[in-house]
Amino acid sequence: MAQFAKSTFSHASYAAFRPSYPSSLYNTVLAYHHGPRSRCVDLGCGHGVVARYLSGSFSQVIGTDPSDGMIEQAQTSTSRAEYPNVTFRKSAAENLAFLEDESVDLVVAGQAAHWFDQTKLWPEMKRILRKGGTLAFWGYKDHVFVDYPKATKVLDEWCYGDNALGPYWTQPGRSIVQNKLRDLQPPFSDWDDVQRTEYEPGTEGPRSGEGTMFLNKRIKLGESMAYVRTWSAFSAWQDKFQKKMRDGSREGDIVDDMFEEMRSAEPDWRRDGEWKEKEVEVEWGSGLLLARRKYK
Template sequence: MAQFAKSTFSHASYAAFRPSYPPSLYQIIMKYHQGPKSLCVDLGSGHGVVAREFASFFDRVIGTDPSSGMIQQARSLTSADEYPNVTYEQASAENMPFLTHQGVDTVVSGQAAHWFDPEEFFPEMKRVVRKGGTLAFWCYKDHVFVDYPRATRILDRYCYGEEERMLGPYWQQPGRNKVQNKLRDLRPPEDEWTDIQRIEYEPSIKGPKSGEGTMFLSKRMTLGVCMNYIRTWSAFGGWQEKFPQLRKREDGGSGDVIDEMFDEMVQSEPDWATCSDWKSKEVDIEWGSGLVLARKN
């Protein structure tokens, strides 16, 4: 997660433009969970959106993140009056000495588990989670413009093209491949965890809700907001370090890779090209996702 500590990364933009999760996701997790609800730990808590949601289900919630900037952002967004049972600790998922042996009922992680080192992560989970306690971690991969196949193909090319000017070379691996594979590579040891379940969704370019599986993440947003969302990606932060002289047009620059990508998208999609202010045009997008659930033996 070193990207979040770099000077090019904006913690405020991350909090503002990243998608939130629907009630249905939390309901599935809580239906799966059994037994006490004393303590939930949210790993890779980021700006704290997941920790705050679980505050209504558990007596206490601790959000952890290795990034001091993320912890500061989470604390600033979490009112002590509204969330008196939520606290944050700067820590990695693999080492949480402030947690007691088998003292945690549920460990959750949204869009962070691909950063974890399984060789150290699962032993720490074995130590801190009580018998019968649960794990729930999920991820979402690149979004799809469900009504615009040409724009979606251009997005994919810019995301994973290996040319230096595109985003492909700047993804941190193997984390990004784990996200693209919907966390199938992150396997809870079957001698320690049981009732392992995976819930996935793969969107389609044939319109809203035309994909396969259980959809958790969709949103209608303007193209301008979508541009800012893509600028929160870790790969874009790496690209910025490589090309610091190329600033986005909104800041008075000649244009960055996101400006270039959307120029090509607008030219490819007649609905966008004929819009007098295409950045204000609203589009439906969906994310492919994977949710992993496991119960401690």
């Protein structure tokens, strides 16, 4: 998560272009949850979107993040008048010393759990959650242009190729996301009723994938480019090469090159003069992990 903590990272762009989570995902989590709804903790809260949503279901919601920039963005985006029961504080997920033992009813992490140190995480989750309390972690991988298999193939090659963004992903975090969080294994001795919900998009049109879809969006190609520039791998690439995004006379970057190759692969993208305004349907592969702290 070090890239998100750097002063050069655009926390505002992250908030603007990352996908939002649908009510169906939250409803799945809340339907699984049993018992009190006094306190919810959102780990790796980023700009606070999850904390704000869950504020309507819990008496108190605390968002934590190790990045000063993310905490500032979350606080700026969260009106105290509208969300009086939501607070944010800088903290790592593995060390929540400000929370009392067994004082949390629900702990969540949206697109953050792959960053956590599991050797330290699971003991801390056991400590803060009450018996019977709920843990809900979810994450998503790269977006798929569901009507454009050739563009999707190009995107994958640029994401993970050795001469593209591949070397700039932080591991094992990225592999955990790609594997839909299956590598996150709650210790059997402390957790039960473990459930997983997954989705793998297809390229034969919307909802042509397998599993339960939570994340999809109709997006302009220019917005898709902005989204790719919120990736930690792009931030790491940019730190190394210090190239500016293309704007008139300014030099292009790896995302410009990536999308130029996509345009070459997809005829109707090439023909469109205002191609950045072209809207396409995208879906994200995702994984949701639910677990309940044992009563013993």
